[in-house]
Amino acid sequence: MVTGIDRPGALDKAFEFIYKSETSGDYFEFGVFQGVSLARAVRSDLHWRKKTGRAHVSRFFGFDSFRGLPVFSDADQLEGYAVFQPGQFADTDSRTVYALIEGEGVPVDRVCLIPGFFSDSLVAESTTTQLAGSDVAIAHIDCDLYSSAKECLDFLGPRLVDGAVLLFDDWFCYRGRPDRGVHKAFDEWRMHNPHFVSDFFNYSWAGRAFIVNLPL
Numbered sequence: 561m562v563t564g565i566d567r568p569g570a571l572d573k574a575f576e577f578i579y580k581s582e583t584s585g586d587y588f589e590f591g592v593f594q595g596v597s598l599a600r601a602v603r604s605d606l607h608w609r610k611k612t613g614r615a616h617v618s619r620f621f622g623f624d625s626f627r628g629l630p631v632f633s634d635a636d637q638l639e640g641y642a643v644f645q646p647g648q649f650a651d652t653d654s655r656t657v658y659a660l661i662e663g664e665g666v667p668v669d670r671v672c673l674i675p676g677f678f679s680d681s682l683v684a685e686s687t688t689t690q691l692a693g694s695d696v697a698i699a700h701i702d703c704d705l706y707s708s709a710k711e712c713l714d715f716l717g718p719r720l721v722d723g724a725v726l727l728f729d730d731w732f733c734y735r736g737r738p739d740r741g742v743h744k745a746f747d748e749w750r751m752h753n754p755h756f757v758s759d760f761f762n763y764s765w766a767g768r769a770f771i772v773n774l775p776l
């Protein structure tokens with residue numbers, strides 16, 4: 561399904577939804593790389609704050625190894641598919657990303673980058689401290705691999721607010737196979753979580769967005 565929504569447009573639509581639904585929470589991005597999409601998210605929030613005169617998103621959390629993709633598990637491999645490689649996207653650091661965000665005119669204390677592989681960073685005590693009081697209104701999952709997406713989703717489960725938006729940039733990667741990549745991770749997550757999930761929209765060439773509701 562071609563929708564004509566590009567990646568920046570997808571972020572904008574997610575923020576529009578949050579603001580028009582009067583849903584409050586924070587923005588979480590898993591896979592920051594050089595900060596382009598995180599900066600775009602900050603810009604979308606500023607736009608909707610100005611337009612509505614309200615503030616529904618307080619903080620922006622960005623998780624990345626800043627050392628590129630991790631070692632692959634068996635489930636991250638597909639015969640003859642070499643689009644992703646361990647160590648890919650290592651050409652970045654958190655200073656570069658903070659500098660980019662500062663350029664958006666956002667107080668940098670609204671942005672928190674948490675470096676490290678998810679297997680460490682998502683379970684670290686220091687992360688729990690940094691996240692105190694933060695729930696997830698938008699989760700942008702842009703980490704390419706099944707194993708990485710699985711770790712993010714397990715982390716997100718108890719933190720999602722009602723009406724949260726999940727964005728998966730890599731939904732149709734791995735040639736669109738549902739038994740690989742983030743699609744597999746989300747299907748498995750849904751089997752073990754009580755949330756209602758609604759299709760929201762497709763974007764770019766491989767992205768898909770969902771709305772998640774909590775059972776009442």
Ligand SMILES: C[S@@+](CC[C@H](N)C(=O)[O-])C[C@H]1O[C@@H](n2cnc3c(N)ncnc32)[C@H](O)[C@@H]1O
Pocket residue numbers: 590591592593594595596597598623624625626627628629630648649676677678679702703704705707708
């Ligand atoms: C495609 S890039 C993200 C691009 C970025 N969202 C943008 O649009 O500007 C994917 C990122 O995910 C990160 N990543 C993937 N799996 C990870 C893991 N298990 N732990 C930490 N970082 C991971 C990589 O380091 C890489 O920077």
